[in-house]
Amino acid sequence: MTEATSEPHAIDWPLRPWLLAGLFAAAGLAINLVTGGHAAVAWQMAVAAFLFFGAIAAGFTVERERWREPAVFAALIGAVMAGLAWRAVQYGDQLADEQYGFAAGAVASALALPLFQASFRHRRLATPYTEVFHHVWTDAIFAAGSLAFTGLSWLVLVVLSELFHLLKLDVLRELMNDGWFGWTYSGLAFGAALGTLRNQAKVIATLQTVVLLVASLLAVPLAAGLVVFLLASAVSGPQVLWEATRSATPVLLACAAGAFVLTSAILRQDDAAMTRNRTMRIAALVLAVVILPLAVFAAVSMGLRLNQYGLAPERLWGLVAIVVACAWGLGYWGALLRGRRTGWTTQLRHANFILALGACGLALLLALPILDFGRISAGNQLHRLESGQVSAAKFDFAALRWDFGESGRRALARLRRAGDAKVAELASSALAQKERTYATFDRTNRTRADFKLRVTPDDPELRQQVLDYLIANAFLCQDRCVALDVEAAPGGGRRIALVQSGSYELLVSKPGAALVRQLPADRPATALGADSVVAVGKTRAIMIDGKPIGQPLDLGSDLDGGEGPR
Numbered sequence: 001m002t003e004a005t006s007e008p009h010a011i012d013w014p015l016r017p018w019l020l021a022g023l024f025a026a027a028g029l030a031i032n033l034v035t036g037g038h039a040a041v042a043w044q045m046a047v048a049a050f051l052f053f054g055a056i057a058a059g060f061t062v063e064r065e066r067w068r069e070p071a072v073f074a075a076l077i078g079a080v081m082a083g084l085a086w087r088a089v090q091y092g093d094q095l096a097d098e099q100y101g102f103a104a105g106a107v108a109s110a111l112a113l114p115l116f117q118a119s120f121r122h123r124r125l126a127t128p129y130t131e132v133f134h135h136v137w138t139d140a141i142f143a144a145g146s147l148a149f150t151g152l153s154w155l156v157l158v159v160l161s162e163l164f165h166l167l168k169l170d171v172l173r174e175l176m177n178d179g180w181f182g183w184t185y186s187g188l189a190f191g192a193a194l195g196t197l198r199n200q201a202k203v204i205a206t207l208q209t210v211v212l213l214v215a216s217l218l219a220v221p222l223a224a225g226l227v228v229f230l231l232a233s234a235v236s237g238p239q240v241l242w243e244a245t246r247s248a249t250p251v252l253l254a255c256a257a258g259a260f261v262l263t264s265a266i267l268r269q270d271d272a273a274m275t276r277n278r279t280m281r282i283a284a285l286v287l288a289v290v291i292l293p294l295a296v297f298a299a300v301s302m303g304l305r306l307n308q309y310g311l312a313p314e315r316l317w318g319l320v321a322i323v324v325a326c327a328w329g330l331g332y333w334g335a336l337l338r339g340r341r342t343g344w345t346t347q348l349r350h351a352n353f354i355l356a357l358g359a360c361g362l363a364l365l366l367a368l369p370i371l372d373f374g375r376i377s378a379g380n381q382l383h384r385l386e387s388g389q390v391s392a393a394k395f396d397f398a399a400l401r402w403d404f405g406e407s408g409r410r411a412l413a414r415l416r417r418a419g420d421a422k423v424a425e426l427a428s429s430a431l432a433q434k435e436r437t438y439a440t441f442d443r444t445n446r447t448r449a450d451f452k453l454r455v456t457p458d459d460p461e462l463r464q465q466v467l468d469y470l471i472a473n474a475f476l477c478q479d480r481c482v483a484l485d486v487e488a489a490p491g492g493g494r495r496i497a498l499v500q501s502g503s504y505e506l507l508v509s510k511p512g513a514a515l516v517r518q519l520p521a522d523r524p525a526t527a528l529g530a531d532s533v534v535a536v537g538k539t540r541a542i543m544i545d546g547k548p549i550g551q552p553l554d555l556g557s558d559l560d561g562g563e564g565p566r
Helices: 016-035 042-061 068-090 098-117 120-126 129-165 171-176 179-198 201-216 219-236 239-244 248-267 278-309 313-342 344-367 373-386 397-402 405-416 421-432 460-472 553-559
Strands: 453-456 481-488 494-500 503-509 534-536 542-544 547-549
Touching: 016 042, 016 179, 042 068, 042 098, 042 179, 068 098, 068 344, 098 120, 098 129, 098 313, 098 344, 129 171, 129 179, 129 201, 129 344, 171 179, 201 248, 219 248, 219 278, 248 278, 248 313, 248 344, 278 313, 313 344, 313 373, 373 397, 373 405, 397 405, 397 421, 405 421, 421 460, 453 460, 460 481, 460 494, 460 503
Parallel strands: 453 481
Antiparallel strands: 481 494, 494 503, 534 542, 542 547
């Protein structure tokens, strides 16, 4: 019996496309009913995640004669992702890396799917690599094909809606604009395509062979390019990398990931299926070898960044990726050394299986609320500041406020009570910020003395109010600004125009209260009637029936470069 017919996917189930179409359509409709038209509420996002990921897990695993275990697996995947979604929304402002934790859960789920399909729960380490490999690639083809069909289904729907629009029938257009229809139709198309593809096991097995063959063609140029890169780095020194770009780490990790994928594509599921082409086999061997040097270079690049700027939640997640890459590189080197006697291809496949198990477990561990990268990073940044490794002027207080979660804000509160007056003031300024500022574009570490502010007419209380407002919005008044008392505000207080180069914003000042920004009211459109009076007003603006429209004419002259010909 061939591999294709020995797999669960090979069982033809005529009802599968209909059942999966109904499952995904119902899930899509339920997701819209739960979340449509509402703000992001924790329980709603949790239910949506359960429906979304649970339906996907069930769609890829359920069988006619075997549905209980897939149902339990789908419920477990849905429950894990629902918990992560609830945590990300409920405590998003307190967490430093809620999106990364959710992504780690998605990665763990994706890695667990082919292991479940290959009955890892029963076979454990005796699970054949052949079956795991088969499910990884067929699942990828199923997903890509189903997504492509969903996109084509929407394209057909758009064409039909335009066709009916010619007859003044816009029912289809209106349906497409309804959220419930979009979710339901997308689920229906995806489920029908997935069910149909899963019934075509022999065709998919052939397509998988073609996909792997095409992917293998990239291995030779990538292997040659990486060898040249490593040799050039050895000659010129790796410091050229750090001088040329600040994004060396992600580029190196991307190359290592590409080397892993193409190595696996050439290795196939066993030696019988592996290509006999000697050049491709050598390319696979080279790619397996270069993963570790690339990972080491990425580690060195990250080490330089950490030495300069210290720990941050995003950098810790980058370190996790580097650890995984280094583990894969070391595992491959160990497999190649063992394979001198037993065959290096067999050893590499075994290494892939063991490392995938470890990566799945690591991703699940990182998804759970066990390690607080915000707290770890905040402690490191405090140590750097208090030990003098970085000065207060160069310290990124805004990052602690916005990027480190509640741990970062607690660190700022501690610095606010510090003995150093400048550090305390900068920490207070960061805590008062209402919008995120970035050191690349704005000056984030600013005290009241740093703002070049003029108040007209001069009023000490108003000056204090404006400075408080600028501290909370540190991206304003980058050069200089003027606070101009314009007039009395409706409902009490004064209207203040905060004027900067080329712009201004209106604020409302009341005694003993913080300044409040006054949003400009939308000016209603002025209709031009048959008998409307059109003239130029005193402000040099075009008036329709006494109402100004557009920019003043003098402003247009300035934009055109001054006076025109006389």
